[in-house]
Amino acid sequence: MYKAADILLKTLTKLGVDTVFGYPGSSVLPVYDRIPDYPIRHILTAHEQGASFAASGYARSSGKTGVVIATSGPGATNLVTGIADAFMDSVPLVAITGNVKLSELGHDCFQEVDIFGITMPIVKYSYIVTSPADLEKIVLQAFKIAHQGRKGPVLIDIPFDVLTGEAEYLDLPVEEENSPCDLGQINEVAKMINESQKPFLFVGGGAISSDAFDEIKALNEKIHAKVGVTFMALGSVDSTCDGYVGIVEDTNPTALDAIKESDLIISLGVRFSNRNKSISLKGKKMAQIDVDKAEIDKNVPTTSYLLGDLKTALGHLLPFVDAKDKKSHGGYIPVINHRSEKIISALGRLCPDAVVVTDVGLHQICAAKFFPFRAPRTFLTSGGLGVMGFGMGAAIGAALSTGKKIILITGDGSLRMNIGEFETAVKLNIPLTVLCFDNSSLGLIKRLQKKQYKRNYVECELSKLNFASLADCYGGKGFKLSSHDDIEKTLTSALNCPKPVIVDCEIPQSEI
Amino acid sequence: MVKNTPETHIISILTKNQPGVLSRIAGLFSRRGYNIDGLTVCATENDDFSRMTVTVCATANTANQIVEQLKKQIDVVKVLDLNSGDVALRELLLIKVKAGAKERSELCDICTIFKAKALDTTTSTMMFELTGNTSKIDAFIKVLVPYGIIEMARTGGAALERG
Structure with a gap:
């Protein structure tokens, strides 16, 4: 017989979980009591929200399932934003929460909350474990559900007396994943591509989730299409490749024109969010490949589709696709004007292989547009939910999963939200460089108020904060990049610093 | 995409008999803005499963989307839009x-x-x-x-x- 906490940790170990993020509390202490006896590294963050983003960053950068642990009540509710973010961006995440005793559930006990009910609309699935004997099977199922098909978060809520109870450890086999697959229209899809004179490849986040980089490249080496990506798909194709037109969004005429002149849209793992309002797909033929049947015909009409994991589906489709005559479209070179754009561009020259994490705001758009992403899982951003404060936690998770240099591009608004996690980065001494685009405002809000609310600026101006000094206080190293400083010189010293760094980059108000 | 006029659909959902399954299904309808006209939950011949019969007024597209969203639910075993069949x-x-x-x-x-x-x-x-x-x-x-x-x-x- 084993304590349930041991069954949990034994099962996590068997699943290959080597790192978990979390924060202790009384309801979940039976787990913490046993962690030191297992080959699992627990990362203590400053706040459960930071832990949830760290688990997300770990998952986004590696493709593995991220794990976050929190206690009942406030510990659990602090995970909610992280879980919702993972749900929107289809990130595999398992959240484990402690709760009060089974017999006390529903009695409004100290630190009791119905996290199962609260998270129901934002999880792929969730469990309340009612017996120690169920735990092993539930953990195995949870990991399978989180990672198979369209990925997403799963919650396991474990009452205190279940965690301290005992059961047999059965050493059950790891459950095999099975993605939905329906290639019934493969001939139609291939025919549409073969008959098309000007196909357009529209690549979405699904390309990253299914690691379809090579297959997309192979497809385009045959059909020489123009390629546009969504925010979530940055890095799914090499941005320096021929025919690349950048992010498909309202302010990118190159991409919009490419769509306009095309005679077929080949959509690869795109969910057609409402962010792309001015894209006219009316009357366009559409071949859609997605792992989620509910995305077919959801927001835009599809002509023919393939259902399945993108990598697998493209693998099947490729032999049916005829090679077209080689066409050269030229590369995509964004025009650089502003200080913030120059900084991102310099960063691209100095460390092209870094993993770039962002928060949410003007800096995020700037990073997405001007950093030359060339490989998958090198751009981590909260695309769907748009969470300010996502970046610091996600950067920590990404550093721990990849061991690579991590650049967090953030703004002075976003950085304030979870700056406490900078201390976590210092404690772990991770190779992190934070570039804070500091315009003493909530830039994106200010821009909206400027354009849509007749310059009626309300609550968008922030006080001047010395982020470089703050970095020093936390035990890291601070740099200033004023508007007259040499960008490459300052960035080079910052990037070579052996400690986690915050570079306070002065961005003029005129860029808003 | 085909018809755009709303009509009554009877959606029959066979689910695993799990805690929370009713709120999960009902929540899916409310979250995605589908209006339920009628809902019946009942036992089936097998104790492991329940049957929900949901009546909704929806266009063919929306009904199709409802069915696909329901099929994604882990607890859902089978979904049928009975509108077209002999029911x-x-x-x-x-x-x-x-x-x-x-x-x-x-x-x-x-x-x-x-x-x-x-x-x-x-x-x-x-x-x-x-x-x-x-x-x-x-x-x-x-x-x-x-x-x-x-x-x-x-x-x-x-x-x-x-x-």
Whole structure:
């Protein structure tokens, strides 16, 4: 017989979980009591929200399932934003929460909350474990559900007396994943591509989730299409490749024109969010490949589709696709004007292989547009939910999963939200460089108020904060990049610093 | 994408009999803005499964989207949009109306026509039970309105494919 906490940790170990993020509390202490006896590294963050983003960053950068642990009540509710973010961006995440005793559930006990009910609309699935004997099977199922098909978060809520109870450890086999697959229209899809004179490849986040980089490249080496990506798909194709037109969004005429002149849209793992309002797909033929049947015909009409994991589906489709005559479209070179754009561009020259994490705001758009992403899982951003404060936690998770240099591009608004996690980065001494685009405002809000609310600026101006000094206080190293400083010189010293760094980059108000 | 006019769809959902499954399914409908006209949850011949019968008014596209979203739910075993098929659907109505000695025999005649059952009577009221499809129940209620409906309880539909 084993304590349930041991069954949990034994099962996590068997699943290959080597790192978990979390924060202790009384309801979940039976787990913490046993962690030191297992080959699992627990990362203590400053706040459960930071832990949830760290688990997300770990998952986004590696493709593995991220794990976050929190206690009942406030510990659990602090995970909610992280879980919702993972749900929107289809990130595999398992959240484990402690709760009060089974017999006390529903009695409004100290630190009791119905996290199962609260998270129901934002999880792929969730469990309340009612017996120690169920735990092993539930953990195995949870990991399978989180990672198979369209990925997403799963919650396991474990009452205190279940965690301290005992059961047999059965050493059950790891459950095999099975993605939905329906290639019934493969001939139609291939025919549409073969008959098309000007196909357009529209690549979405699904390309990253299914690691379809090579297959997309192979497809385009045959059909020489123009390629546009969504925010979530940055890095799914090499941005320096021929025919690349950048992010498909309202302010990118190159991409919009490419769509306009095309005679077929080949959509690869795109969910057609409402962010792309001015894209006219009316009357366009559409071949859609997605792992989620509910995305077919959801927001835009599809002509023919393939259902399945993108990598697998493209693998099947490729032999049916005829090679077209080689066409050269030229590369995509964004025009650089502003200080913030120059900084991102310099960063691209100095460390092209870094993993770039962002928060949410003007800096995020700037990073997405001007950093030359060339490989998958090198751009981590909260695309769907748009969470300010996502970046610091996600950067920590990404550093721990990849061991690579991590650049967090953030703004002075976003950085304030979870700056406490900078201390976590210092404690772990991770190779992190934070570039804070500091315009003493909530830039994106200010821009909206400027354009849509007749310059009626309300609550968008922030006080001047010395982020470089703050970095020093936390035990890291601070740099200033004023508007007259040499960008490459300052960035080079910052990037070579052996400690986690915050570079306070002065961005003029005129860029808003 | 095809038809764009809303019509009634009867969606039959076979689910695993798990805690929270009703709120999960009901939550999916409310979160995605699908309006439920009727909902029946019942046991099946197998204790491991429950059946939910949901009546919604939706366009063909939306109904299709509802079915696909439901199919993604882990607890959902099978989903059928019964609109197009040959379906037996029944609702149950319990209705209490004002009825003095004068109205009683008249009400009993109506009852016979609709094959409803008189369940209870007092000096001033009568209660009836009726099963039938939606339009039959609607028609019965309409006939009883002039007598004065005191209260009524009506279930959602339970439906199965014929054959």
